């Protein structure tokens with residue numbers, strides 16, 4: 001009875017997407033999860049952080065209401081109520097997901113699983129055998145050597161999203177996506193925030209112009225940051241946590257959020273013993289997420305692709321479809337949309353200028369300033385839409401900064417993934433007044449017929 005087409009270890013974005021698609025395709029599926037189906041994204045990642053960011057946006061709206069002629073006052077943040085709102089969103093989605101998994105006749109097993117043979121996973125003494133085994137055990141928040149997470153003063157995103165108070169001051173170690181999102185939340189909630197980043201700029205994986213604009217916006221919001229300097233040590237005292245940087249500078253705050261990246265959950269799970277090829281704990285796969293061991297696949301944060309929920313979904317679906325014989329197209333990772341959900345948002349798809357040059361493209365670029373966009377003026381947001389295109393060829397990259405620009409990325413990704421040229425996009429009419437007009441205007445300008453663009 002414990003024989004399945006698909007044995008899936010880990011019920012996060014990658015694992016449950018694989019289970020849902022596999023079951024839809026008629027495969028018998030067992031989904032093994034030691035905690036809660038939905039994984040990091042639903043319970044400790046995407047959803048809770050975005051709820052906190054939305055609460056922050058509401059706080060900022062109250063604070064700046066008079067800019068719009070509205071008499072309102074920002075009084076304070078009630079973290080218990082914020083958490084109740086956030087947890088309410090999670091629990092509604094969690095219930096929905098549990099119902100969905102059940103309705104597809106997926107067998108679910110609660111417990112810690114371990115790969116014990118090429119086609120077998122053991123949970124609490126019971127062995128589940130699969131024609132295929134999909135490993136989807138996800139990732140954990142890393143720290144630095146000598147920097148111990150105590151869960152109260154020195155914390156990771158796990159604790160940060162469950163705090164029942166607003167820290168008066170916070171140091172965020174790591175200016176990547178997760179670090180910048182928490183810096184944005186806490187600033188909105190009224191904390192004094194300092195980000196420390198070892199690389200030369202915030203959100204260093206994004207195009208340089210996006211980093212510059214985010215840094216400018218953060219300066220304006222009073223979020224402090226030091227970039228290009230490495231962490232040396234941290235000590236705890238009555239005043240809070242003090243960190244010392246390699247340049248000798250020190251910062252003290254109530255809490256230190258360590259947001260220095262996430263590592264794969266792959267230790268002691270039988271992966272090495274099964275002969276799976278790995279690199280620094282990540283499982284290596286081909287373009288269909290196959291490991292080197294026949295019948296074993298891996299998806300999500302466990303493999304060295306972009307650590308995003310929608311990438312996990314896509315990889316899970318890819319594996320299910322490949323197993324079911326649909327021969328799906330491999331994922332083009334350059335075409336994955338990426339959003340930093342801070343205020344302002346940073347959204348991108350395709351190549352950065354540096355990547356396009358590295359790959360030998362002759363490029364043209366346009367930077368359309370949101371100052372020329374009606375809706376951006378109404379919202380009082382600033383930023384831009386930057387396009388990178390191959391000379392006389394398709395758009396290679398779309399990079400946007402500004403409030404709500406994450407919502408524009410749906411169009412940006414179609415443009416990139418359909419290899420559209422500026423002339424393909426320019427004739428499309430964008431509703432007025434919307435932020436999406438900025439994308440339309442940027443393509444008009446790139447096609448040599450700017451309407452509202454200056455210069």
Ligand SMILES: Cc1cc2nc3c(=O)[nH]c(=O)nc-3n(C[C@H](O)[C@H](O)[C@H](O)COP(=O)(O)OP(=O)(O)OC[C@H]3O[C@@H](n4cnc5c(N)ncnc54)[C@H](O)[C@@H]3O)c2cc1C
Nearest residue numbers: 010012013014034039040041045113138300301307308309
């Ligand atoms: C703070 C934060 C914010 C984020 N925000 C976003 C965002 O806005 N957008 C976005 O796209 N991505 C975001 N991410 C990333 C996203 O959460 C991950 O990319 C995604 O969850 C990866 O899915 P996964 O299935 O690979 O792993 P996970 O979601 O980590 O799931 C792995 C599951 O496996 C289970 N498991 C592990 N080992 C075992 C075992 N031995 N036996 C049984 N079960 C096991 C775990 O309990 C877990 O539920 C965020 C992440 C964090 C931390």
